[in-house]
Amino acid sequence: MNLPRGNHASADARRATSPERAREEDRELLRRYHETGDTTAREELIQRHLPLVRSLARRYAGRGEALEDIEQVGAIGLIKAIDRFELEREVSLATYATPNVVGEIKRHFRDKGWAIRVPRALQELNASMSGAIERLTGRLGRSPSIAEIAEELKTTPEEVLEAMEVGSAYSTVSLSSGPTGDEELDPLETIGGEDAEFERSEDRAALEPALERLAPREREILRMRFEEGLPQTQIAQRVGLSQMHVSRLIRKSLALMREELLR
Amino acid sequence: MRERIDLEAPLSGDFQAVVRLIIGGIAERVDFAFEEIDDLQLAVERLLAEAGTIGSVRLSFEVGANGIRTRVGPLSEHKVAEALRDGDAMPGELTLRRILQTVVDSFGVDESDDGRIVVRLEKLKGVG
Numbered sequence: 001m002n003l004p005r006g007n008h009a010s011a012d013a014r015r016a017t018s019p020e021r022a023r024e025e026d027r028e029l030l031r032r033y034h035e036t037g038d039t040t041a042r043e044e045l046i047q048r049h050l051p052l053v054r055s056l057a058r059r060y061a062g063r064g065e066a067l068e069d070i071e072q073v074g075a076i077g078l079i080k081a082i083d084r085f086e087l088e089r090e091v092s093l094a095t096y097a098t099p100n101v102v103g104e105i106k107r108h109f110r111d112k113g114w115a116i117r118v119p120r121a122l123q124e125l126n127a128s129m130s131g132a133i134e135r136l137t138g139r140l141g142r143s144p145s146i147a148e149i150a151e152e153l154k155t156t157p158e159e160v161l162e163a164m165e166v167g168s169a170y171s172t173v174s175l176s177s178g179p180t181g182d183e184e185l186d187p188l189e190t191i192g193g194e195d196a197e198f199e200r201s202e203d204r205a206a207l208e209p210a211l212e213r214l215a216p217r218e219r220e221i222l223r224m225r226f227e228e229g230l231p232q233t234q235i236a237q238r239v240g241l242s243q244m245h246v247s248r249l250i251r252k253s254l255a256l257m258r259e260e261l262l263r
Numbered sequence: 264m265r266e267r268i269d270l271e272a273p274l275s276g277d278f279q280a281v282v283r284l285i286i287g288g289i290a291e292r293v294d295f296a297f298e299e300i301d302d303l304q305l306a307v308e309r310l311l312a313e314a315g316t317i318g319s320v321r322l323s324f325e326v327g328a329n330g331i332r333t334r335v336g337p338l339s340e341h342k343v344a345e346a347l348r349d350g351d352a353m354p355g356e357l358t359l360r361r362i363l364q365t366v367v368d369s370f371g372v373d374e375s376d377d378g379r380i381v382v383r384l385e386k387l388k389g390v391g
Contacts (some may be wrong), residue, residue, distance in 0.1 A: 143298035
C-alpha cells in the first residue's frame with residue numbers, strides 16, 4: 001500500500017473548481033468506476049479526496065501513533081467509502097466518506113491500540129522514532145545506531161529500546177485479524193505497479209500457501225527482503241513506508257504465516 | 264575480549280517482548296545499527312516461535328567488538344534442526360533457513376548430550 005503523496009494535481013484541480021462542479025466530477029468518476037469498472041476513475045477519486053483524509057488524520061495526531069500511519073488507515077476508510085458508495089445516494093462523496101474515514105481511524109485506535117498499558121511519554125517517543133530514523137538514514141547514508149537515534153531525540157538509548165518494544169507490543173494485536181478476512185483486506189493493496197508486477201511473477205507459483213494468504217504488499221515486502229536480500233531501508237524507499245513500518249510488517253507477516261501453517 | 268550474558272526465559276509468548284528488549288540492550292552496547300538489532304531480534308523470535316510454548320529456553324550471548332554470537336537451546340523440537348539442515352529454499356519459498364540466511368551472518372546447529380539441539384547465530388556489526 002502506498003498512500004500516494006506526490007500527486008497533488010488532482011487535489012489542486014479540485015480546489016480550483018466550485019464545490020458544485022467538484023461534486024459533479026466526483027459523481028461522474030463514481031459512475032465510471034461503479035458502472036464500467038474503470039479503476040483509473042477510482043484512483044482519481046482517491047487522489048481527489050486524500051487532502052480530506054490528511055485533514056481528518058491530523059485530528060488524531062499526537063496520540064502515540066505516527067501521522068503517516070493514521071493517514072494510511074484513513075485512506076483505507078476513504079477507499080471503502082468509494083467502493084461502497086451507491087450512485088442513488090444524494091450526498092456528496094466527501095460527506096459520505098468522512099464518517100468512513102473517521103470510523104476507520106477510530107477502529108484502528110480501538111482494535112490496534114496499545115496491547116499493554118504504556119506510558120504516554122513512551123508512546124510519543126515511539127511515534128517520533130520513525131521520523132528520526134528516516135532523517136538519520138538520509139543524513140548518514142546507513143541505518144542509525146540506537147545511540148544516534150537517542151541523540152537525535154534527546155533521550156537515552158534505554159528509552160529508545162523501550163519505545164521500540166512499545167511499537168512491537170502495540171502492533172501485534174492486529175496479526176490474527178490480518179488480510180485473510182474480506183473486511184480487513186486493505187483496499188489500497190490494489191494500487192501500485194509493483195504489486196501488479198508481483199502478481200505476474202513466475203515465483204508466485206512456488207509460494208507456500210501461507211505466503212499466498214498475505215496481502216500483495218506484504219508478500220512483496222517479504223520477497224524483497226528474503227529473496228532479493230534488500231535491507232529494510234531500501235524496501236522502505238521502494239514501498240513508500242517508514243523503515244519501522246516495514247520492520248513491523250515483516251514481523252507481522254511471518255507470524256501470520258506461521259499461524260496459517262499451524263491451522 | 265568477549266563478554267557473556269546468559270538468560271533463561273519461558274517459551275510462552277508473553278515473554279518474547281522481554282527477550283527482544285534484552286537483545287536490543289545487548290546489541291546497543293555493541294553499537295549495532297537499528298536494522299542490525301531488528302535482524303537479530305527477528306532471528307531469535309522466529310527460532311523461538313518454532314521451539315514450542317512449553318517450558319523454558321536458554322539464550323547465551325557472547326558479545327565481542329565486532330558482533331554477537333547467540334546460542335539458543337537446548338531445544339527439543341527437532342523440526343527446527345531439520346528446517347535448518349535442509350538445503351537451500353526454492354525460489355519463492357520462505358523457510359526458517361532462508362530467514363536466518365538473510366538476517367544473520369552465519370548459523371548452525373549443535374547436538375547436545377541429551378540429543379536436543381542448540382542453534383548458533385552470529386550477527387556481525389556493519390556487514391551487508
